[in-house]
Amino acid sequence: MNILSLLILIPIITVFGIAFSRSKNMVRIVALVGMSAQLLTAIVLMFSYYATRDAGVTAQMIFYQDIEWFKFLNIHYTVGVDGISVAMILLTGVVTFAGILASWEVEYLQKEFFISLILLATGVFGFFISLDLFLMFLFYEIAVIPMYFLIGIWGTGPKEYSAMKLTLMLMGGSALMTVGLLGLYFNSKGADGQLTFNILEIAKVNIPKSTQMFFFPFIFVGFGVLGALYPFHTWSPDGHASAPTAVSMLHAGVLMKLGGYGCFRVAMYLLPEAANALSWIFIILATISVVYGAFGVIWQKDLKYINAYASVSHVGLITFALMMMNKVTLDGAIIQMISHGLTTALFFALIGMIYGRTHTRMLDKMGGLMKVMPFLAVGFMIAGFSTLGLPGLSGFVAETTVFIGAFQHFDIFHRIATILVVSSIVIAAVYVLRMVGKLLFGPIVDEHHSKLKDAKWFEKISVGTLVIAIAGIGIAPFWLYNLISYSLTPIMSRLNEFSNLYTHIF
């Protein structure tokens, strides 16, 4: 049995387990056990990945498995991982585990909630392991569809509107993506004359430049919508604000990373000429995302809006790093995906926990929570400090890597873009400290809040797991570097073949 298929099998078994559970308590225990097993599998996967590499295996993808699925269109069940996917799988494992614990007290339609949540996670896990474009797309849709129900049913506020908006915009993205993926498929005729969806096979084909230039924007923007690329980011604040806690966590933490990962694995890897030639457009958009998102946060009053706009800014940094397109920034982009995934999941988890107690997310209606709930408050501060890129936490490692890499381009255009993006660390400090100062410090604003209780055991584990992961990357980033660096080489060398097309303006 391939360990990768296990990553899909465990959630499916868990879903059945939940479906046959009798009591409320049993549902959540089954969900927790299932996702713990999943996290464990992800960790085992990481170690066996290291072991395989140490044994001298140089194949690009490890644990490769290829089963013919639909012969007529040459669709395969192809799975395999490199270090980058392993890192993303670990991230997903951690966030899902924390998400289950954060939704421990969901009461309404509890069974259905957990089933949808785990289905969503299944889609994400599947996405990261698949090497067949069709399979990848299928998993992508599996991840997006439950989102609609999760927000529409268990959400808060104008949930139908938000759910509809989110789903429609993401579907719009997948429509673009479909065009692009089909474009790839019909241009994938290799040496054997067979059309294929296999990423590794397509990468060997030299698609003509004009075709690349046509399809690249479809795929990049299609995935970019999911990655909150400006100006297609507006689903994010509304969607996050209405979503229940665990969904926000998974969505901002993991699902938005599907966008970046897809841009990277599909658009850039398979269409390297276009990626080089068109990078400047997306650098402009990403720079706007970063700075605009950061300024957008300052004015917000709803905690979830704050984090949603901050996410726009930080996810923009991923796109920015991808399009800067050298080894260092790609390293940085992957680390930023992981770092932002963990940080934002922690943020949303804590916002949910605080909301569960105070029943408001408005900054001006809360204050002085540090005294009442020190554990949650400290967690909140750690999330904040990681967001503003404080050394010792993951945000710093990611941002520094991106900035240093981006600065390797020495033309004025890239310099200005980089310095603008670096300036976001100041704005981040402003909004994070403003939020922390109002929410946690100062006198208690609402006297009802003075009787609230601090975190319960499951909340402590949920927050603790994420904090450990964030600090683990921040203090000892080299393990993550070692994991991903090797796997970047084939992609980098493919991109470098066409680096003469990379646009240096001025």
Place this chain on the structure above:
Amino acid sequence: MINYTYTVWIVLIPLFMFVILGLFGMKMRNSLAGILGSLGLFTSTVLSYITAYFYFFKVGPVDGVFQSVSAYNIEWLAFTDTLKVHLGVFLDPISVMMLVVITTVSLMCHIYSIGYMKGDTGFQRFFSFLSLFTFSMLFLVIATDIIQMYIGFELVGLSSYLLIGHYYEKPAAVAAANKAFIVTRFADFGFFVGILLVSFYTGTFDFTVLINGDGSIFAGMAAASFMGMNIITWAMLLIFIGGAGKSALFPLHIWLPDAMEGPTPVSALIHAATMVVAGVYLVARMFIVFHFQAPDALEVVAYVGAFTSLFAAIIAITQYDIKRILAFSTLSQIGYMILALGVSGYGGEEGVGYMASMFHLTTHAMFKALLFLGAGSIIHAIHSNDLRDMGGLRKYMPITFITFAIAVLSISGIPPFSGFWSKDEILAAAFEHNKIIYFSSVLVAGLTAFYMSRLFFTVFFGKKTEYHHTPHESPWVMTIPLIILSIGAAFAGFIPFNELVTSDGAVFESHLSMSIALPSIGIALLGIFFAFLLYYKKSNTPDKITTSLGFLYKTTLNKFYFDELYLFVTKKIIFNIISQSIAWFDRHVVDGSMNGIAWVIEKTSVKSKELQSGQLQQYAFIFVAGTIILVLCFAYLFN
């Protein structure tokens, strides 16, 4: 050769203390937490002294030059094969000196805090953050590469934030903490861009490569220019901005006076003796690059330092809050250190400014920490910060009185106290280099003596104020640090810095020049004399003077309205104009167009839905009409 690997523990012990106190502090009794923190730091202090002994005396200079030692080094991040971040311990005269200064002052503040913070609900938290700060500061000074320095800058910024905000229920404390963090963050942004420039052109972060005196790696940088200034000057100026933020140099000084909201031991440790000299240390660390590659930037450094020292000294005269007076005094003294670096040359006697700066850093750490802790002792006794509530305290608090007197004499530059010696070297360096800066520094010396004496006479002499309850001397845990620091403040001037810490590591002959020393003593005595006239006995002469100065006085009292200026920029421009309009634009234009697309689609579908009305007549009509149209079309086509 001595193996210095153990020095890593100097840094790690405070870190462990932070973690232990942070995680388990709440379960400990206060006294245990305090003692644990202090013991940890005591170990670090002892190790630092041993290191200093080994470095300066046991090994000593090799061929007349102190060697720098990479005591410990690990690769933390490898961006590329050449561009790598290392963390480790880098020992050279200034870092060893800083180890001693930091651990000494920090230990004193730890012990003092056991008494000062007694009964505070956040006692354990306070000690864990104190350990965090000490760790960060030590981590900063032993940096082996510039990124480690940057990390240190950020971490001391964090601990400063946490400690200023110790009384987090007070909105003023929270605001001050935020301000400190954001202003220094802004400065660090400059620092970071500077690092980017340096690392891009030189391909390294490593101090051993950057400051080894061989300027060839900067050749590419000196050749490139941007907006008429070469890149290295840009880079060094940007790096200096980082230092200016932490050291609260004009115009980034605004956070330091507000930072006095923190507990007094914090002000003594962080905002007087150690963290605020991080900028000075940064310039000193990269001095060789400044001097040989970017002399223009060094010129800027000198003027910024000189201006800050004058500007802050003027404000200090008018303030009433005892801690704020000391804060402005700190600004002024840091200006001294910076200007000394700015006017310094390199090598031998030329480098006297460099030596003077480090010298003054050390003596200042002693006497300023002492002043703050003394002020804390006073505040502890009478529960007020305001000068107008104080008077005649010498009778009640003899130990505080005597130690404070030593500190005041020291900062005023009266021989034989430590401040005199270091200040004299600074003035000598300024005199050699730049007469304008020299005269302004002499003026500052007089002003310093004046405002410190004003403070001193008002608090300890003057008319006896009525107190709610009789003020009493502080307990021994607080007075012993005062006594120890006063010994430092009195005698640190006799440390032969010219034989230990010099710009090129080589020993040089230093001598006291009477033509520099006499005027500076003279003006200091003059300052003290005026203060004596005005404040020894409570009189209304000072009030008369202030009213006659009117507008000038008010402007100075309000710190030249810099806070208002900054508030205008942040609140009105960034917050209200930029941020609010982006938020509006996003909701209404960007999202509005998304909603608009949805609206168009919805309307279209509603309209087209009406076609399916279920009315037979309508269907029949469309069917017939369609048939007719088709028939006409076909007739036309096949005609």
